[in-house]
Amino acid sequence: MELRHLRYFVVVADELNLTRAAHRLHMAQPPLTRQIKQLEEEIGVTLFERSRRGLALTTAGQFFYEHTLQVLEKLDTTITATRRIARSNLLMFGIGFVPSLFYGQLPLLVRGLRQKDNVELSLVELTTVQQIQALKAGRIDIGFGRLQIDDPDVEQEILFEEPIIAALPAGHPLENTQPTLAELARYPLILFPASPRPSLADVTLGLFRRRGLKVHVAQEANELQTALGLVASDLGITLVPEQVGRLKRDNIVYVPLAEKHITTPIICSRRRGEPPSPVMQEANAILKVLVDNRLSGRYP
Known part of the structure; x- marks a missing residue:
């Protein structure tokens, strides 16, 4: 699992629409679909319910979404602090x-x-x-x-x-x-x-x-x-x-x-x-x- 999988997942979960998510990520829809399927296969869990009406998070998907947001937020905070330390020689x-x-x-x-x-x-x-x-x-x-x-x-x-x-x-x-x-x-x-x-x-x-x-x-x-x-x-x-x-x-x-x-x-x-x-x-x-x-x- 790579960091991009988590970021892609969060955007798809936000949009619940692969076309809009792909647009936000500045990428084509087919590779985004493949990345989400790879993530589900690696975890061994279905994260999205797929129907004609679109996507919906499964119960497991909702849990994974909430915790992934925390992971990415902590990572972003760490990166920001690291850059601040580098600039100020702390x-x-x-x-x-x-x-x-x-x-x-x-x-x-x-x-x-x-x-x-x-x-x-x-x-x-x-x-x-x-x-x-x-x-x-x-x-x-x-x-x-x-x-x-x-x-x-x-x-x-x-x-x-x-x-x-x-x-x-x-x-x-x-x-x-x-x-x-x-x-x-x-x-x-x-x-x-x-x-x-x-x-x-x-x-x-x-x-x-x-x-x-x-x-x-x-x-x-x-x-x-x-x-x-x-x-x-x-x-x-x-x-x-x-x-x-x-x-x-x-x-x-x-x-x-x-x-x-x-x-x-x-x-x-x-x-x-x-x-x-x-x-x-x-x-x-x-x-x-x-x-x-x-x-x-x-x-x-």
Whole structure:
């Protein structure tokens, strides 16, 4: 599949008429028809219903159309940003992060780096495993996650340990307590992220399993916000890093655990053996201040 197939498909889907679509694309109709058929054959799905009255998107075609628009929009945005960087000689700096870190000090790092006029930041939501792959491929320059992963090409630094707390639906029997994991295990568990694994979901399950506790996973969610929405709907409880407690939502209460030693690390990942660029040096300096503030209690 080539990019032109997607662009041709979008124009045909917009026009629902091959003659008008071919005119817009400045090409003859027969080759356009062949390109659309090639696309359908490659995907293995009929995208258009064909009748005497013209074309109509199938259900699968409508789904493909909506997502293709997103792909092309993202591509156009990337091309525009790339041209801007080339014209202005900006330095690109990619940051990968797991969502739960954005409720703590990570925004302060981003804010500090954005004050540099010659830096273009790229923020990418990635699991720790995905961050390792993105670092090795050069798609990001630094990653912030929660899993320790042994890879010869990547170095990891534990910045600090963060307590784990429980997110409960409002009115839950444990709302005004500091529950133990044994008490929490009695209630349905919302697990996140569902994929890709390993992830915080495996860390959560490991906490219960190491204590011989069986849990009932009522639902798995890919996104933190979805998991919290399920908790607010009274479908279960979930465990989250302490920073997430800053996110106030209706029908959710956060409670600390009785076991104060249960924590999750915040881990910074960088490419191993690579001399730090000026932007990386600036990022490291900001990080040092943020970590020092956290460890000294100046930032909760």
